[in-house]
Amino acid sequence: MARTKKLRLLTLFGTALASCALLATGLAPASAAVSPPATHHGPPVINYVNLGDSYSAGFGTGTIVAGPLPGCYQTNGTSQVTLVAAQAHINLLIDAACAGAKTTDVATAATAVAPYLAQADLVTLTLGGNDLGWSTVVGACSTQGTAKLCDQAILATLLTLPKAAKSANKTLRIIDAATPGTILLQGYPRLFSPEFGNNPLITAKRAKQLNNLADLLNLSLAAATHGTSAQFVSVSSRFQGHGIGSPTSWLYLNPANPTDSFNLHPTATGYLLGYYPALKSRINALHLVY
Template sequence: MKTIVRAGIVAGVAAASMVWPVSAMSDPGGEQGIRYVALGDSRAAGPYLDAAAMVGGCARADAGYPNIVAGSLRAVAFVNVACTGARAEHVTSVPQHTPTGSVPPQIDSVMPDADLITLSIGGNDLGWSGLVSRCYTELPGEDAHCRTDPDTTPRMNAALDALGPKITATLTAIAQRAPRARVLLVGHGGIYDNRGCWPNIPTSDADAAFVTDFFSRMNRVLADSAATAGAEFVDVTVGARGHDACAPSEQRWYEGRQSLSLAKALHPTAAGMRHMAQRVVETVRRTAG
């Protein structure tokens, strides 16, 4: 299932926190505005955040950042095909198998006349959770010392080295499909900070800092790929300090291994999605201005 929306301008709602479900939008008529397509994995889909995520196999929520961006920018056309579990090839060329069936490559839904395309991808390609799990401890107060493990860093390096070309190729394919569109690659990170909190983030503080650095390196790879392909990179870690998975639940933008909200474990909360949307909108408006 994909979300397709045409929207008129709705006034009087705060842009940074606005969510437009499909039923709230109307036909634009002759109005001109942004035609927006959202692509990617669960970081865009927002699994389990609301009832919409229970429909179809992609677990795509209305509370995901693409819907908020569409409302904030008053998009006159909006297509959201982000799908939980997606890898780069599911964006460009390979159908993705979901619990309810198969969905076509996401790029098939990109309008050639799109003005804006966002992409969240790379986490499943890296298999980051498996890499990071080497830093986890079984008991509080323990230290796995993954930061000095002779195998962990080489595995991370190899995964990051393989990621860059895949993301560059994906962004290039998107640009060829919609040559006039601004393409924004939305970064990763935010779950971890320089602290552990067993059992939610079951690492020592030193290993937590090591994991945080791994995501910083991942974002540098993504930023380089965006620059190479003529896209723009959105760093969602800006302004997110103190809202990691070890923060109090009311301040948390990302869940850890034990989710205390509707969000899937190790994914953004609804507040995190609003933050990510704000970063996208700020990027669009800043560079457009």
Template sequence: MRRRLITMLAVLALGGAALALPHAAAADDPGAVYVAIGDSEAAGTGNLPYVDQSCLRSKKSYPMLLAATSGVPVSSSACAGATTTQVATGQLGDLGPATQLVTLTAGVNDLDWQGVLAACSSAGTDLACGAAMNAAAVALQGVPIGIGQLLGAVRTLAPNALIVVTGYPMLFGEVVNSCSVGNYQGVSVKFSSAQAAGVNAGLWQLNSAVQAGVGGYVGQTGDPGVRYVDVVGAFDGHGLCDSGSRWISGLVPGQPVVDRGFHPNAGGQQAYADAIALALASM
């Protein structure tokens, strides 16, 4: 798979992977060949060392891993906390007619997801959890629109690029009774089986919304150069409560490791990179 990925990205870098897209006129700044945009998942937040402290962007993020494997440098603007709107308005500066690959992970910050996790754990209450879930469900309705608008903005600036949009992994595996995820401010935080199932269900809905945004954009534009990559299967057996090695970090006290909480660790970032590499290799 590694050889096929290198070949695929090498072809992209040479402009040989021609898509049925209009060719843009040459510009003073043609853009980077591989551009990564998105939120903390794409930034690799929680995995030291950081190459950009302000965005918690890690040297071990999946775009960096893909770049290292392929030998094609990446220009990443991914930033922790970014919404689809913030990605569209603040992260597209490296795109251009020379851009051949764009990877994107976004959507979770369009919801108050951290608020959901806090409310729907032992640190919250049933009432607070219900309210947080309801608010997230309302916000979720805007995710397909946000993704579609973001894809349109990317395509305008990078008319020749293959755009890969990923979903999110499930946080929890099989929870029989409860799952401890560490402690926050000296208090142990746990999720019951019902709470863990509810969080996973919310992530399934988020992935469906992201995929709907991709499908809606492609359906409206006929754009052949956009792909959705589901990463759920890549994390099977490696959630917070699975018996296998965790590829999602629990809560870790202290600075700067507090950023790790509920984010893919180094193994999880590699799983992201592998899932995208597999998708690229099969195209």
């Protein structure tokens, strides 16, 4: 059941994006004990927990490092998480986002960091994309795939969506029960910019089809927040015109290495100008006092 949750006033979140970029630093794994709120004169300190998959773990920037949980990997690059955590009144209790995490893995991580969630005022995450096997779909529909493989992959994704949404809802309910904080679930960008025509990776026609799948995934994730206090935060409009195929793409792609683990993830610019503003805008719009 959804609960009313109050968040401490975030009056300093109006920091300019350029300043945020200068403040951003790589995150080391959190210590074993919950970090106490720092002594701070000004706005109340916000205790913050981050969960989720590679889009919350900073993949696409920096260097891969070990996270706080077994088998968990993140990066030390700029992301929406490092930008939020750089604010003077934010106390990052733990960043437990793990690359490759499926919805059930995020639920397991939430259980593992329950003591942190119990003290959190703000929880952010991304989830759902790995349940669909996006990299497999993109590979099948790329110029290296075939029409038959692509059509089969798209159909399989459509059939998997309801199950993924149900699992996302279950995970959000687990997080909701574990924290008094505000939960913000960020969606995924459309990966491609077909308006610029065909590109070496994918044709404009297939790019449009995969963008439609991304839209369906985001709609499913928004619906998955129902019955919980979680709020869905879209990033689609902010990435418009900056997908793969655009001369100003905000998504990482290494054509020479199709297995590069950073492929299809935001670049530092994508996190700075895409994910972070969407998150900051929603936090500012809450106007809640914890």
